[in-house]
Ligand SMILES: Nc1ncnc2c1ncn2[C@@H]1O[C@H](COP(=O)(O)OP(=O)(O)OP(=O)(O)O)[C@@H](O)[C@H]1O
């Protein structure tokens with residue numbers, strides 16, 4: 001098997017690096033902006049910290065729209081926007097744009113549902129202490145939801161490793177594109193299988209590390 | 222200390238409006254341990270939550286320590302709340318903070334420096350005899366210990382008033398006595414005014430000096446505790462509750478006595 005892999009090793013390494021680059025950048029931006037949007041979704045809900053039903057409705061519509069466009073179509077549909085942002089619509093950096101745009105609403109929903117699980121009584125206790133809204137979010141909600149956040153980041157990362165296999169269509173490269181080129185275009189099933197196993201291993205590692213962090217952060221039991 | 226004047230609160234429900242509290246007036250004096258008793262749904266919690274404006278009344282006036290809380294700006298209200306501690310039936314401790322950090326929270330929110338915080342937190346944990354649990358997380362504590370942490374947390378900012386919403390309803394009878402003893406002690410040591418909502422007459426007879434009986438959103442009777450033996454209860458609910466209280470005072474402090482009403 002090794003003699004089959006060694007000639008294509010440099011190419012495989014490059015593909016792995018591309019995947020890492022695309023996922024790392026889109027997930028990082030997605031986590032930051034998604035946390036912001038998710039928190040806004042939560043605090044503008046009726047009965048929550050801010051009375052802003054209109055903002056909440058608008059945010060919900062936007063999130064739903066971007067959540068419902070299939071990723072492949074989104075990648076193609078926003079090509080003009082991608083060109084505007086990074087100067088080109090082709091290549092690994094260009095592929096980060098649709099991935100990030102997909103990341104934000106996805107993570108926002110994860111964060112919103114995690115925040116909804118925070119015990120109302122704890123928020124009320126902090127309100128009775130005279131906590132202001134910023135403190136309620138920063139010191140209470142985020143503290144209580146931190147294990148959920150770590151879990152959400154794990155879910156997001158795993159999902160977007162999967163999404164990254166699609167952006168070969170705009171020349172994004174990556175490990176998925178590599179597998180398609182060998183397995184599908186060259187009928188080299190063996191290389192494709194090796195690549196799939198590699199992806200499985202990577203996902204397993206990410207999931208295990210994620211679980212470990214969640215366990216560390218969670219003091220509920 | 223707390224003056225509630227003709228206060229009402231309605232809730233919108235699926236089948237119309239619901240009067241949770243209607244035209245309630247109460248005067249709670251400095252140093253009182255004031256009991257509010259009644260069956261489930263009587264409006265006790267709603268009434269108590271209006272004292273720190275967790276719930277805003279539709280009409281009426283509330284003054285706490287001489288200040289009309291309904292006229293406060295949001296910023297002033299947040300400051301005012303630091304002078305009104307609160308504890309809850311289900312403790313409401315932060316699960317991801319240690320006991321120490323839970324007790325430190327009100328000080329942290331008030332912007333007290335780390336050093337001052339530490340001294341004060343240790344002092345408060347000492348008051349509830351939980352110094353040795355400072356580094357534990359709440360999940361590792363018993364219900365009674367959690368409530369003691371909540372008491373410590375509620376008194377860190379040296380409030381003048383302590384609101385207790387069914388503080389002993391989620392613990393066993395022995396633990397209940399312990400918690401009530403701590404409340405009594407902090408009342409004596411700190412001169413704090415305590416309001417305690419409960420559905421158990423033995424809680425009232427054990428620590429309160431005054432009691433108000435609530436039913437269907439109204440205060441039906443209200444008097445000092447020493448008058449209970451000679452008073453002729455007017456309402457049906459007072460009759461039920463006071464009969465229980467008599468049996469409690471006839472055979473004082475029977476271990477494990479647990480009157481559950483509602
Ligand atoms: N936010 C709310 N919206 C609608 N109805 C409410 C709300 N809060 C309380 N109520 C209703 O108001 C009534 C009084 O509630 P409250 O919690 O004050 O009663 P309680 O005397 O504390 O009862 P319990 O002993 O069960 O805690 C109940 O019928 C309750 O269903």
Ligand SMILES: [Mg+2]
Pocket residue numbers: 265266267386387
């Ligand atoms: Mg209640």
